[in-house]
Amino acid sequence: MKPDIPAVLAELAGLVARNAAPDLDPAERAGALSLSAALLGMAAEAWDGAAQRLVEENRALRALLADAGDYTGPDAALAGAEDSDLTISVLSAANARLRAGLIALQADVEAEDSPEARALESRIWQELRLSTDRRRMSSALA
Amino acid sequence: MSSADLAPRLAAYAARRMPAATGVEVRDLSRISGGASRQTYRFRLTWTEDGAPRERRMILRRDPPVSLIDTERRVEFEAYRAFFGSKVPVPEMIWLEEGTEALDLPFSVAAEITGYEAAPALLWTEAYLAAHETLARNKWSILGEIARADPFALGLDRVMPPPEPEGCWVRELDMWETVLDADEAEPLPIARAAIRWLRANPPPPAQRIGVVHGDFRTGNFLYDRQGDIHGVLDWEMAHLGDPLEDLGWSLNPVWNFKRDLAGGLVPDGVAIGYWEAASGLRADPAAVHWWTLFNCVKGQAIWISSARAWIDGGNREPIMVLPAWGMQNPQDRAILKVMGHL
Numbered sequence: 001m002k003p004d005i006p007a008v009l010a011e012l013a014g015l016v017a018r019n020a021a022p023d024l025d026p027a028e029r030a031g032a033l034s035l036s037a038a039l040l041g042m043a044a045e046a047w048d049g050a051a052q053r054l055v056e057e058n059r060a061l062r063a064l065l066a067d068a069g070d071y072t073g074p075d076a077a078l079a080g081a082e083d084s085d086l087t088i089s090v091l092s093a094a095n096a097r098l099r100a101g102l103i104a105l106q107a108d109v110e111a112e113d114s115p116e117a118r119a120l121e122s123r124i125w126q127e128l129r130l131s132t133d134r135r136r137m138s139s140a141l142a
Numbered sequence: 143m144s145s146a147d148l149a150p151r152l153a154a155y156a157a158r159r160m161p162a163a164t165g166v167e168v169r170d171l172s173r174i175s176g177g178a179s180r181q182t183y184r185f186r187l188t189w190t191e192d193g194a195p196r197e198r199r200m201i202l203r204r205d206p207p208v209s210l211i212d213t214e215r216r217v218e219f220e221a222y223r224a225f226f227g228s229k230v231p232v233p234e235m236i237w238l239e240e241g242t243e244a245l246d247l248p249f250s251v252a253a254e255i256t257g258y259e260a261a262p263a264l265l266w267t268e269a270y271l272a273a274h275e276t277l278a279r280n281k282w283s284i285l286g287e288i289a290r291a292d293p294f295a296l297g298l299d300r301v302m303p304p305p306e307p308e309g310c311w312v313r314e315l316d317m318w319e320t321v322l323d324a325d326e327a328e329p330l331p332i333a334r335a336a337i338r339w340l341r342a343n344p345p346p347p348a349q350r351i352g353v354v355h356g357d358f359r360t361g362n363f364l365y366d367r368q369g370d371i372h373g374v375l376d377w378e379m380a381h382l383g384d385p386l387e388d389l390g391w392s393l394n395p396v397w398n399f400k401r402d403l404a405g406g407l408v409p410d411g412v413a414i415g416y417w418e419a420a421s422g423l424r425a426d427p428a429a430v431h432w433w434t435l436f437n438c439v440k441g442q443a444i445w446i447s448s449a450r451a452w453i454d455g456g457n458r459e460p461i462m463v464l465p466a467w468g469m470q471n472p473q474d475r476a477i478l479k480v481m482g483h484l
Contacts, residue, residue: 001467002327008463015460027143027172035460042467069266071228092328099329106335125483128332132475132484142396142476 004042012036042139053134054091055083061098064127071108094139145171155244156187159237163189181206186255199254205247206457215248217301221380224296229287231373255373258364262399271365276369278407279416284371285358285392286420287290289385293353300380308347310384315340315436321443325450332474333442336435348384349423356380358388359397360405389417389425390433395440395476398467438477445469
């Protein structure tokens with residue numbers, strides 16, 4: 001999730017502290033605190049599964065890029081790596097590199113007219129659908 | 143600036159704009175929560191004129207330093223003014239101030255429309271359920287009236303550049319792709335795939351150049367328990383273009399509020415029928431599909447630009463994080479749905 005959860009939580013800590021002041025407009029305080037509560041709820045929901053989601057997705061993306069063979073081109077090196085550092089920021093950075101590789105791969109595959117390309121394209125859409133399943137939150141707005 | 147600091151400066155500005163008034167005061171100034179692209183306040187303006195006390199309820203909308211949607215205030219102001227008194231209900235615009243001397247930032251003042259609701263969540267409470275059909279008919283009929291309006295007769299082409307009918311789609315797609323390029327904080331494979339498809343499968347030219355509200359959806363109009371609509375708000379993304387663009391935004395699945403109905407109210411086909419009857423235009427299914435998918439991309443650009451504004455420190459209000467966290471994945475799923483991959 002962007003912005004990153006730790007940065008938002010730090011900002012909300014300051015916001016809540018400022019809203020403890022007694023002379024604030026009650027309507028402004030209510031607005032700030034209700035929004036803060038909604039964000040805290042989202043952060044809480046995302047927290048426990050964040051590392052699991054990223055590890056699972058990175059693994060799936062690496063497998064897809066590895067299976068893409070010739071299509072992968074300069075992104076082939078992405079396929080061979082693995083997640084050894086499980087901090088969220090490092091996993092997220094790897095995820096961003098892999099998803100950038102997936103964009104390049106999908107654009108290449110769309111330009112090819114072969115059964116292999118269509119099969120790979122179908123796998124990419126399947127992975128994209130799964131990526132949204134992994135990111136689903138009950139507190140999402142829509 | 144706090145409300146306590148703002149009120150006397152706003153009163154001084156109002157006094158300058160009302161030379162026949164004396165004793166001008168701003169009372170009960172309070173900020174309205176929400177409003178990611180403007181700082182919005184309600185207040186009562188009181189004054190004496192011709193020996194009689196007067197009062198009017200007003201809305202102040204002030205530009206924040208960095209907003210969710212970068213727009214020109216004059217465009218929004220002129221759009222409201224063009225439709226005031228028409229079949230498209232809008233609040234009366236009172237003052238536009240583009241300078242920064244009065245309140246440090248540009249702002250506009252409008253009459254407040256009171257007594258109605260805007261919050262989408264209320265629509266699914268018991269008191270409003272019976273009004274869904276009426277509300278839907280009113281909603282898409284008003285959108286059709288916007289599409290029917292002649293922007294040149296309204297003088298809106300003076301502040302909104304008109305595209306050629308065959309160039310509407312590419313101008314909008316270029317603009318929002320540029321926003322994605324500039325603001326994305328992480329790669330967006332689903333939005334990028336949608337953009338490639340949109341460019342490879344362009345829609346037909348616009349049937350006519352019309353006014354596009356740009357953000358016409360449940361939540362941006364004032365309604366009552368009978369399903370009547372009393373004010374269409376949030377014109378900050380108004381521009382001239384293909385009227386189908388607005389229809390596509392209203393059909394963006396993220397505005398279904400987790401129900402498989404347009405706006406959470408009626409099936410898409412029913413909404414489109416109301417729009418066609420009011421606009422006098424045909425909603426070609428392939429064109430509606432293109433504009434709906436385009437609007438999913440536009441939505442994603444808006445959500446990620448709110449994240450960018452927060453990340454860069456230009457606007458650290460929590461309202462900027464809410465759409466970034468709460469809308470980005472639903473918008474990706476909406477793209478998948480519209481493209482037939484969900």
